[in-house]
Amino acid sequence: MLPQPAEGCRPSVWFRVARIGVELVLGTGVSLAGELLGAYAGLNVDLLSGREAGLGASLGAAVGAILAAGPAVWLGGKAMGGDGSFGWTMLGGAAGTAVSAVLIAIKNTTAMWGLAAAMPVLGAVAGYELSSHRHKSEAPAPAVSITPVLGPTSVGLAGVF
Numbered sequence: 001m002l003p004q005p006a007e008g009c010r011p012s013v014w015f016r017v018a019r020i021g022v023e024l025v026l027g028t029g030v031s032l033a034g035e036l037l038g039a040y041a042g043l044n045v046d047l048l049s050g051r052e053a054g055l056g057a058s059l060g061a062a063v064g065a066i067l068a069a070g071p072a073v074w075l076g077g078k079a080m081g082g083d084g085s086f087g088w089t090m091l092g093g094a095a096g097t098a099v100s101a102v103l104i105a106i107k108n109t110t111a112m113w114g115l116a117a118a119m120p121v122l123g124a125v126a127g128y129e130l131s132s133h134r135h136k137s138e139a140p141a142p143a144v145s146i147t148p149v150l151g152p153t154s155v156g157l158a159g160v161f
Contacts, residue, residue, distance in 0.1 A: 030072035038064020084128035092127020
């Protein structure tokens with residue numbers, strides 16, 4: 001079982017760093033698998049259409065990254081007690097994929113492909129953490145409550161306003 005903050009306490013900075021670490025590890029593993037699966041599917045589409053060096057592998061890798069990075073980061077954050085938004089996490093992953101496409105368009109080298117592979121995960125983590133509340137607000141106390149009373153002279157219910 002992963003460590004969870006106690007009710008009513010605010011998570012420490014180190015707990016948030018550990019949560020980001022889990023998001024990065026889970027996001028990287030699942031995102032790379034999604035990118036490879038998407039690139040493989042795109043390459044097969046290219047080969048079936050008679051083009052060996054078509055756009056399918058690149059588009060497949062991008063779609064795989066978008067579909068894999070966001071949910072993996074969101075699940076890692078939820079497992080560590082975070083409350084980030086799924087939509088913002090997916091949007092961050094898509095923005096990271098767009099940055100990857102721009103980086104590869106600028107310079108198409110092996111090092112740039114490695115950096116570009118990390119961008120969807122970094123974007124998803126940024127989206128999750130920016131949509132997460134740093135300190136969870138406490139629930140307001142109820143305005144009226146009824147409490148059972150047992151005393152030496154009375155038994156019943158008491159209202160507290």
